[in-house]
Amino acid sequence: MTLVLGIGGGGTPSRDAAACLVDDAGRVLALVAEERVAGARCGSWPRRAVERCLELADTRWPEVTVVAVGRRLPHDSPVRRPVDLLERIGAPSRELGRLKVEFVGSHEALIAAAVGCCGAPQAAVLVADAAGEDGPVSLWRWQEGQAQRLEVWPQTCSPGQLMDETARWMGPGITPGAVADLAAYGAHMVPPDPGWLRVGDDGMRSLLGADARINHAVAADLWQARIAEFAGSGPRPDRPARQLPMDRIACRVAAAAQTTVARVMQQLAARARRLAGTDVLCVAGSMARNEHVMGRLERPLFTAPVPDGARGAALGAAWTLSPPSPAQLMDPYRGSYAGLPPAPATGRTREATDPARVAELLASGQLVGVAWGRSEAGTRQLGHRTVLATPTDRTILGTLARVSGALPWRPAAVIARHRAHLLWAETGALEPYGAGRAPLTEQGQTQLPAAAHRDGTVLPHLLVETGSPVAAILDALEAGGQPPVLLTAPLAAPTGPLAETTDQAVRGAGRHGLDLLVTGAAGEALIRFDRSLPWRAAPAPGARR
Template sequence: MSDYVLSFKPTTRGFGVHDPSSVIFEDGEVVYGIEEERLSRRKHAANQFPKRSIRACLDDCGIELADVDEILLPYRPELLSKLLSSHVQNVVTNPSFFRRSAGEESSGSLLGNVATVTDTVDKYLGARSDELVELVEQRLENEFTGPVPPISTLSHHRCHAAGAYYPATFEEGLVLTADGRGEYDSTVVWRAKNGELTRERTYEHPNSLGLLYGAATEFLGYRAFNGEGKIMGLAPYGKHNERIDRKLRSVVDGGVDYDVTEVTTGEIEDGVEKLEDMFGRSRKKEAGEYTDWEQDFAFTIQQFLEETVLDIVRAYLRKFSTSNVGLAGGVALNCKMNKRVMELDAVDDIYIQPVAHDGGLALGAGMLHQKKPLDMPTVYHGPSYSNSRIEETLEKNKLEYEQSDDIEREVAELLADGKLIGWFQGRLEMGPRALGNRSILADPRTEASRDRVNRYVKHREEWRPFAPSMLEEAADEYLENAEPSPFMIKTFDVSQEHKDDIEAVLHPADDTTRPQTVNENQNPRYYRLISEFESITGVPVVLNTSFNDHGEPIVTTPTEAIKDFYGMGLDALALGEWLLRKP
């Protein structure tokens, strides 16, 4: 009889607010996993209990909640009590915090805001683990049938660390986890050895690299916890600006003993206001075109992050006498930073959890629970749809379509002819990257492809770069210091002789690229598509971006793919073996 362990981030009181997901393990192996946003269709699924993703996990295994042996929650809510002092201080001293907490104008005095202070104290004094776990139990009882299995809680950053250690190829090394905040932790250095993770150093809230980057993101017109990748993409357009750098470093310190609390104390909004005061500039009201100063500011923030993380990694590699590094937490989605870590002379082996943000906590919790190496060659953990089911959807919607005898070859020919293709195959990916199963594909050879996808398909700023998928065996030829990169979470320089071959997938400012390397074992159909494209064009690379419109989650179902196909400037849509074309 199988042993089932269900892991999920609840996003209820005390368990975080964004990016819930659910994963089910059968006899220690991941059998299904999906982020709640892919089912609720609300990006990041903030404050949504993951009932849909839990249901999907159970349905895939053909079981009910009562058949699960144990539930894991990747938070220790009792640790939230450590936040009490900083939150009460904010309520008492910060008028803007009053207004945001109470939802009304405030005099800024303690006596005038007794209710707000009381609510805050109650919230964090009441954050006892047993009470909060009971809230989760009640939600499960309301949504599902049968008794609720035993529930265990695991600390947020330890779950992140597990996700960067147990799938890695090394047995001993340094693991660094960094994000906005998890319980009271913002950055944690871990010693990984003999299957155990030992906490070596903790940078506590609000001393957070993630929150600093989030404040900078809002300052430049994007939303924190959503637009950080766009600021990373903007940074190479900038350059070192001594005035910006000097002003920033007058209030924040980098290095192993970094301190950014002058900007990160309070809410993100407080940090934005501090940046406005510091630089004598108002925040950008909306994202779009950027001035030289704004590009230089993005460059400075990115450089500060990279240099600070590099200093920490160097110091603890020396201390641990190791050359192996694991990275996780939302900050580890910063592939430019990852590149700098990879290139350190002191680093021989690196593993970056592909679902590095909170959407991967459920994976990490399951790995932490069993504390043994877990091979994770792909993140294709979500739902798939048979050809017959796809055809039923096409018939139901009275669409014209054709069955392809060789979908890979036919799509490769369309790509070589400059067409923009929606590609819907196999199991849905976990994580923020489309990896060849829910992808929009284009010819990588010309900048015109990039511009068309930005303008007519993704409906986003034209300066933003795209990434490639390439045959793994071609990586040495196309990339400097190449190594397998199946998850699009590492950045590389491109070899000089091939830059002209893949103009659409180079960052326009620095000619780097963030590739997915593809081998036949990981994704046979996608591998063959790229191989067919190479046979036609001589280039073993395609432009690959996620199959979603601007501001939406990646598509999950055939119906969603069809809707986006007709709402975007795509030329054709491949759904399994079925092909739709626009006139």
């Protein structure tokens, strides 16, 4: 068996770095972000992620035939030769002369990741990112395993950068996803179209112009000026991030930005389908993570569980050289194994997991963490590293936000069984990845009050796997006469990103105040935390006391 190692993060040390290992049939053996292995966000090459991928696949460097990098080599990269890259990602010196290195364009890599999850012989592809070697927005036709670029637009036309700069204008702690959620609080203001981005018969137009020499840094400054002009002469939002829904100017700016990108993406989607001659659409890039936009695009619609960033680039680069055959929805659980459950200790007890009992405790308002099996490859919580809560009580949202580190006004996602479909409109192939928001039905708004965002939508993830502890808990809820639906939020490590291992999950759950943790290789152990005792999680190895 020959293996392809995909690298995301490009030719420079990247805060967002990842590695992906696929076999000669395109099967994803492992997909790991560097920050998940490090236990904290850090700017580095994905050396530890590569090691973890090889470990998960139970293989070694001699089995790897080629390293595929998910972007072309930047002109300012410290990597001048392929061997420089191989050394930085940990390739043994004896392998340096044998290994091949292939650089794949960033959009080409993201396209391969998206169409690899599609399964259709022909598709239109819309890539809308914050940046790109040739331009941040491009339309493609995918047919017979080949991608043909139809149109491309310069940096000034990037909807992804517009959302990035709107988030930067609002201040620390705000992400593009938060801007999209905040827009619902300004929708009643009916913001006028600021004319930032438009799509006409001749293609995209931007208020920043169409000069291809304008790079990302210059465009950032231009967007900041335009956003400030739209906001008026007043100061930038001075409220803390948790209070932004009370800032009328911030809500109005967020609504203007989200309305602009939603309209532009719908027009670009229609244009891509018309030019490619097919109704099947794949979306890639940072705008594919805008669940509000994705939920409004017409079906059939596909994306990858990792549609952008280093993870998407690593997956797509590997699939460019070894595509899946046949293409199909990807198993999103390609990260590290949770490991064995911990032994009982002061402040916590351990018992066998009883799904019916866990369902009862959830219904009573307790928070339950889950860390079992292999972790999610992407950033969404799909039932393997997550915090669960009842969707029937809105008062639990504040506690859930505190535990997960989220802003209290941002909506929680839900995880459910297929039988919950009557509670919201279907989102098709987006549901296994929790990639698109859907309007709640009247029944859904009544039964799931804590799941509804201000705009009446919900972000659903339909659990298709069987035999998982979350599936068993959802089935127990339904057997008890309740909807098989739960709120889901990130299960954080004590510091940094999501918990990856059982040890991180236990220390994080204790520190953040969870009541219970379902863990173990198969979710067989239930950890109870004694909330009457002060909990001080042990510091991570190498951390300062």
